[in-house]
Amino acid sequence: MNSAVAVFFPLDRQLELWDKHWSEGLAKEAVWLSGALDSFEQAEEALARIGHVAMSDSTIWQRAQKWGEGFRQLEQQQQNAANRLAQMGEVGPAKSKSAVRMGVGLDGANIHIRQEGWKELKVGCVFEIELRPIFEPDTGEWLEQGHAVNNSYVAYLGGPEVFGQRLWAAAQQRGWEHHYDTQALGDGAPWIWNLVKLHFYDSLQTVDYYHATEHLSSAATLLYPTKPEAAERWLNQMQTQLFQGHAGQIAATLAQTAPGKTQRHKDLRTEADYFRKHQRRMQYLEFREEGYPIGSGMVESEAKQFKARFCGPGMRWSRAGAERLIPIRAAIMSHQFDALWPSVYISPPN
Numbered sequence: 450m451n452s453a454v455a456v457f458f459p460l461d462r463q464l465e466l467w468d469k470h471w472s473e474g475l476a477k478e479a480v481w482l483s484g485a486l487d488s489f490e491q492a493e494e495a496l497a498r499i500g501h502v503a504m505s506d507s508t509i510w511q512r513a514q515k516w517g518e519g520f521r522q523l524e525q526q527q528q529n530a531a532n533r534l535a536q537m538g539e540v541g542p543a544k545s546k547s548a549v550r551m552g553v554g555l556d557g558a559n560i561h562i563r564q565e566g567w568k569e570l571k572v573g574c575v576f577e578i579e580l581r582p583i584f585e586p587d588t589g590e591w592l593e594q595g596h597a598v599n600n601s602y603v604a605y606l607g608g609p610e611v612f613g614q615r616l617w618a619a620a621q622q623r624g625w626e627h628h629y630d631t632q633a634l635g636d637g638a639p640w641i642w643n644l645v646k647l648h649f650y651d652s653l654q655t656v657d658y659y660h661a662t663e664h665l666s667s668a669a670t671l672l673y674p675t676k677p678e679a680a681e682r683w684l685n686q687m688q689t690q691l692f693q694g695h696a697g698q699i700a701a702t703l704a705q706t707a708p709g710k711t712q713r714h715k716d717l718r719t720e721a722d723y724f725r726k727h728q729r730r731m732q733y734l735e736f737r738e739e740g741y742p743i744g745s746g747m748v749e750s751e752a753k754q755f756k757a758r759f760c761g762p763g764m765r766w767s768r769a770g771a772e773r774l775i776p777i778r779a780a781i782m783s784h785q786f787d788a789l790w791p792s793v794y795i796s797p798p799n
Contacts, residue, residue: 471504476512477790479504483513484777484786487757488764510770517773519793524603524615524776531618550578552597552632553620553649554745555641558752560606560759562768568606570759570775572752573616575623576600578632580740595742601783602751604775606768613644620649634745636660637723656730657745661696662688668703668720671713694732700725751782 471479478500482492489506496502496509554574559567576597583594603619605612617625625631631652635641637660645654665687673680687699700721707717724731733743758778759766780786 471508471512473794475500475502475504476516477794479509479512480516480777481781481786483509484758484774484781487761489513513777514770514773516793517777520776520780520789521773523789523792524618527622528611528615528618531621532614546629547624547627548630549628550595550630550632550740551620551623551625551628552576552578552634552742553616553645553652554597555616555633555635555644556745556752557638558756558760560756560771561765562606562771563765565768570604570606570752570755571609571612572602572604572755573612573619574600574602574751575616575620575625578740578742593740594737595740597742597746600751601785602779604755604779606771606775609640609644613648616644617648632741634742636745637664637727653736653741654730655736655741655743656727658692658731658733658743659746661691661724661727661731664720664723665691665699668717671717671720672706674713691731692733694734696724696728696731700728754778754782 479492479496482495483489486492486495489510492509493504493506496504552575554576555571556573557569557571560570562568574597577599578595579598580593581596582591584591601619601623603612603615605615631649632655633645633649633652634655634657635645636657642654645652665684669680669684669687672683687702690699700723703717703721703724707714707721736743755775755778758774759771777786780789
């Protein structure tokens with residue numbers, strides 16, 4: 450009579466893995482991989498190659514859905530707590546103001562939701578501003594420039610109202626109210642500045658310099674559609690003016706060239722309105738000299754990282770599936786996954 454003998458490998462014992470029971474340690478790593486890598490298939494391959502654990506991509510997806518809901522609920526709890534403080538007119542225990550500068554950046558990225566089409570995922574970043582020396586090749590000098598450091602992220606698939614509340618809650622978690630010197634960075638989207646006015650109204654407002662130069666490039670093409678060399682010369686001249694804080698002059702120049710009624714003239718007036726509307730947010734030379742970053746690369750790059758996870762070839766998400774994976778991705782990019790996991794994990798029944 451044959452008898453079955455249970456055999457455990459060293460890694461099995463380390464991960465507390467037996468009889469198809471996924472231990473907390475293994476569940477945690479599966480969930481981390483689901484948010485860190487670009488697909489569930491890659492997570493399956495990583496577990497098999499590095500951990501010698503056979504867990505299918507569908508099982509990893511199930512783990513991510515189960516505990517992703519916990520991450521989502523934790524974000525909701527933080528949002529509710531921040532809202533209660535705001536309604537009560539409180540900001541928590543009184544503390545002395547910090548001299549450390551803080552900032553927020555806001556951006557958006559589109560992901561495809563089944564039965565809904567492409568929807569905007571709003572991404573926010575909370576960061577500290579640190580002065581670091583950079584070398585200016587044009588002048589041969591070292592200058593101190595503001596850089597975003599210690600970034601943390603929040604993302605929301607939905608309207609700006611809830612996203613704004615979640616970004617404000619994330620800022621509150623970082624002690625935003627106790628920093629007297631703050632900055633808000635974004636592109637020209639109206640929803641961004643509406644949220645800044647609501648939640649970060651006393652912060653220095655800055656339109657991302659590189660977004661602004663993209664608008665200049667579009668205007669150059671509109672002005673010289675068949676003369677690329679002339680367009681390049683005009684662009685170089687206007688970039689200098691833009692950096693020096695003369696957005697109002699750029700707006701006036703564009704408006705003067707667009708008196709007609711063709712679509713090209715209408716587009717030029719649109720570009721003129723962009724620079725006129727945001728000129729106070731485009732004092733780039735002044736901002737830079739005062740040690741503020743003038744580009745929102747910290748949030749734009751993370752928006753691209755969200756797109757890398759959610760916009761792979763053929764990816765189509767259910768809304769519930771995306772909403773449970775988004776906070777996992779945000780926690781990983783914020784380097785907070787390990788700290789948040791104990792509050793999220795619920796041990797499965799044996």
